[in-house]
Amino acid sequence: MKQILMAVSTSLLLGGTVSAQKVAFEEFDLDNGLHVILHNDPSAPVVITSVMYHVGSKDESPDRTGFAHFFEHLLFEGTENIKRGEWFKIVSGNGGTNNANTSDDRTYYYEVFPSNNLELALWMESERMLHPIINQIGVDTQNDVIKEEKRYVYDNKPYGNFLSEVKKRLFTKHPYRWSVIGSMEHLDAAKLEEFRAFNKKFYIPNNAVLVVAGDFDKTNAKKWISQYFGSIPKGAPIQKQTFAEEPITKTISATYEDPNIQIPAIVAAYRTPSMKTRDARALDMISSLLSDGRSSRLYKKLVDDKKMALQIGAFNVNQEDYGSYVIFGLPLEQTPTTDILKEIDEEITKLQTDLISEKDFEKLRNKFENQHVNSNATIEGIAENLASSYLLFGDVNLINTDIDIYRSITRDEIRQAAKKYLNPNQRLVLDYIPAKSKSAN
Structure with missing residues (x-):
């Protein structure tokens, strides 16, 4: 059933944005x-x-x-x-x-x-x-x-x-x-x-x-x-702890050695706000614009055009208290990872400086409309979305209205979110490298 529904959804998407049923x-x-x-x-x-x-x-x-x-x-x-x-x-x-x-x-x-x-x-x-x-x-x-x-x-x-x-x-x-x-x-x-x-x-x-x-x-x-x-006893009230992080004000530089890889990765990660905020939605849209699919900005630039990277990606880890915005790249051949990071920063600077085009904006909105429809395309998806909307957001009807928040995000909000959260002095730069082989004694 799930495959049938997804196939129908895919065929409909070819003709444009699907209208979600409430x-x-x-x-x-x-x-x-x-x-x-x-x-x-x-x-x-x-x-x-x-x-x-x-x-x-x-x-x-x-x-x-x-x-x-x-x-x-x-x-x-x-x-x-x-x-x-x-x-x-x-x-x-x-x-x-x-x-x-x-x-x-x-x-x-x-x-x-x-x-x-x-x-x-x-x-x-x-x-x-x-x-x-x-x-x-x-x-x-x-x-x-x-x-x-x-x-x-x-x-x-x-x-x-x-x-x-x-x-x-x-x-x-x-x-x-x-x-x-x-x-x-x-x-x-x-x-x-x-x-x-x-x-x-x-x-x-x-x-x-x-x-x-x-x-x-x-x-x-x-x-x-x-x-x-109904007969299960009510438990004692749970007092949730709160933890406030100090703002990151300078680049955190780190290295991790992975014995299971041969190709290094460069990672830039930023601490972001709760998934309940409008800014989190704007960052979702930035993630999609930068790296969702072969037509995305980072993929076209680094993989297709400049052939500097084997793989490039960006994603926003949405969580209840804070989020994490993560960009990673795997270099092609001898490309320095620092060069990949420089190219990533150039694309972020463009987002911070210029409004995205109306064409890109419309494409982005259509993509989120389609994701909304697909997330509720199966009974399993609906059940989990209903539970999450209530438990994590406190509003069951968010299953229907969350897409309205994405629809209302403006081009300027996208620019402002990039300016507010995606700066070099607010991030972690992690060199994720192959483990060095130990020389024999």
Whole structure:
């Protein structure tokens, strides 16, 4: 279904900008503080049940990093009524799929089932919230799984530590400074009681949002939600800590040696504002203008025309408290990385000095219209967007109105955002280079 929808969307995009249909939803709260969002779409006989918890790596202690990601795995171990190792068997045996993911700001679990299995999905997620089994065998098992994941995704993968090395230099006080996967030493040192305390604090109804989206009967859905989630006790209120970073006022220069690469990379990274701000949207548009696709400014200049780079990219890491704007380049042959950085700076200076053309501006706006449509092209995408809009932005209807903010961004706002955030004295310059071979003794 997802491939069909995407194919239809792609064919429509060839003719111009697609008009997004409004996502209808109903929302309400249970007495225990669980926020519930329902989105009915009978176009396909599937239903997604998801729970997003407002806990991510930023909620960890500096000496116990990796807990939120650990729980992404641990809470599949089993519950009082779902035996260890049975979770995935139940899901697949009833024609479903499931997964979870963790960020700095939140953790997200979901199941996709045929429509006639909504009650099963709601029961399973309520079990995860109310009756998780957190014991030593589960902790030890997932500890080994996560160590293997770290080796595969970070330690043994070319450029695998790229973003981690950026984060720990851009942030000195905020927990964004450590990676989501955290420290294996911290996980090894943690006691079982610490894992149980973390679960009791964060995986509670008043720190979560439940989304049901797809083909379902609302009367039955509300009955089952009340039946399975209504009796879960409300947790103690969570006081979120705030961390204020001092402004970066001079270039941070750093080097990291990666044993898994042969081609160096040059990285320029800037600390940016919360994703909730207009400036964050303007930076999204700058990112797209500079490096989204072969027609983007940096790609055409450095890869196509001057043939200085094998690859060039820019992206805005949108987060709840701060963001990170990152530009990276891989040189072609003997091109000095300093030359690539100089060319990047020239393009940023143009953005800071001149308004982008009306033609480029219209192309940019069309691209964001299309991205908005595509993000809501599947029931899975809608469910996650509904959850994020509520939990991270405090406005479920942002799923419909966020595109209006992008539409309202002006050319001058794009220029001002570049002038405000993308200056050499406000950034990290990271030389990400191959590890030097050790000479034999």
